[in-house]
Amino acid sequence: MRAVSLTRGLLEVVDLPDPRPGAGQLLVSVERCGICGSDLHSRLHADELADSLDLCGYPRYARSGQQVVLGHEIYGEVADRGPWCAGTLASGTPVVTVPLVRRGRQVDGVGLSAHAPGGFAELVVVQESLTLPVPNGLPADLAALTEPMAVAWHAVNRGEVRRKDVAIVLGCGPVGLAVVSVLKARGVATVIASDYSAGRRALATRCGADVVVDPAVASPWEGAAAGHGFMTTLPDEYNAGIDALEGLARLPVPWWASWRALQVMGATRPKRPVVFECVGVPGMLDGILAAAPLHARVVVVGVCMGTDTLRPSLAVNKELDLRFAVGYTPLEFRDTLHALADGTLDASPLLTGRVGLAGVAGAFAALADPEEHAKILIDPSLATDRIMAP
Template sequence: MRAVRLNRGLLKVVDLPAPRPGAGQLLVEVKRCGICGSDLHCRLHADELADSLDLCGYPRYLRSDQDVVLGHEIFGEVVDRGPWCKGTIRSGTPVVTVPLVRRGRQVDGVGLSASAPGGFAESVVVQESLTLPVPNGLPADLAALTEPMAVAWHAVNRGEVARRDVAIVLGCGPVGLAVVSVLKARGVGTVIASDYSAGRRALAMQCGADAVVDPSVESPWESAGDRHGFMTTMPDEYNAGIDAIEGLSRLPVPWWTAWRALESIGLTRPKRPVVFECVGVPGMLDGILAAAPLHARVVVAGVCMGPDTIRPSLAVNKELDLRFAIGYTPLEFRNTLHALADGTLNAAPLVTGRVGLTGVANAFTALADPEVHAKILVDPALETEEIVIK
């Protein structure tokens, strides 16, 4: 079997023994596998990631000196199954999968562990219980987006975004574009996307963003705050409180009685945006704490690979709500797949190219240029080192 192996930052096409599914597992012929930002990080920062996950109780994340087949955004067809499978997914069925495999009670991330080779290969072993048939004849390029779109689906859930909320997406790489798409699929009325890259701002518009901002020219905070009445300074809030008391004091009941009544129906709740940090570079988070309006809810979906410094006093004094997001639940994965299949979720703009196994290294290099590509899919059937532009 041909596969792309990573070792010490080098990607190389190699011949490996064909994988065999174990108990409760399926063998899938890979038709597409997306290149994720996590894959790019693994090439350069595998040991830092492994150290972090070791502290989280998972000591089997890939290390730079190990031979690893990357790739966890998998779409393919079932070709075989191991013992003790239910057999409800027949051979030839097109499927996507939550990229985890289990042996006993040991769980490994497919494509993110030396013990679980991934989808940059002709075949891959997946867990039957985590594998879903692809409905409605969903095209391969879109089916392969199920996993990364599920990450965005989960991030939006973490943000608890209501339709009337204003969402600000910082960074329009694949994660940010996916978040924009999910927000619009969920009916959020105002989505503002910010990125330095003109190409990615254009993709954000294709994904449904209501406005795009070049942060070198215009502040996304001013763009949102000027139109939606967010409080940007502490005196703004103090004055609002004093104004409210003075106004309510004109009523024939104590001001605190009127305040309680308004509070019970949500009218005293401050207006605030829901912010999605999708960049993941040092300094980004502290910059958000400094610039965001008071009471903003911040969902961190970008993975910062190095140590970072924030000023907690900024978040305290502004009463910011800071949340972090990773992965998704099996139900979120399933819901994402069906939203793609029924056309509710528009993810097509994310795919900018395809490449064969021999071109994976070239694709990793190309993804460093934000003006050209967002998501490149690996197609093992393609016999070319060149990236096929979609």
């Protein structure tokens, strides 16, 4: 089969033996595979990522000196199956898959390990139990977005966002755009998106963002997020507490009894935004800790390579809630697929190009320009090396 391999930062089209599915595995003919930010990181920072994953107990992540076939945002058709399969997915069934394969008790990330070649190829092996049929005739380009949209679905779940919350999305690359799309699909009333790129701000608007901010011109905190009742200074909060005590003291019951009743009702819960950090560059987290209103909940979705520095005292004094998100559960993956298929989740604004295997290196270069592309899909059937319109 033809595939695109990565070795020491070099992407090249190669001929490899056709993979064979093992026990409980399927062979899938790849029709689309998205290029993910993780793929871009793996090209330049494979060893740093591998060192981090090693500390997490997974020593088999792709390293720069290995030949790796990237690609984990996979859509294709079932071509064959290995032994001990349930057989519920017939040959020719269009499918998407959670990109993990298991041999014995060893689990590897498809497209993120030399031990599990990915979807930048004509064929790929996937785990039958993690593979879902595509419903409702969902077009291939949109079905291929199931995996990255599931990442955003999980991030929004991690944020525990309610419809009346204000959500602030910092960074409108593919991850940020996906988060905006999921937030609006969930009915969140106010979504503020911020990015330096005019092209990405335009895509954020298409994804449904209610307010779009150029941080070089205006602050997403002082401007867009103003007027929502957030506490921005410690004296604000202290004064609010004193005012509440003085008001409750006028009631014919002890103030603590009234306060406790209001607390049960949720009336004492401070107003706060839910912030999604989708940039992943050094300094972002500390900047958020400094600028965010008191009690903000921050969900870190962007992957910062290497080390970073932040001031914990900022988060302590503001009592910020800092969370990190990666991946998704199988249920979140399934729910994302069906939201795409029934039209409640629109991911089409993310699609900006398609390319054949011969054009993958060029697509990686194009994705370095935020004004040019957001999500490029690989279509192994395309013979050209040019990036085509989706």
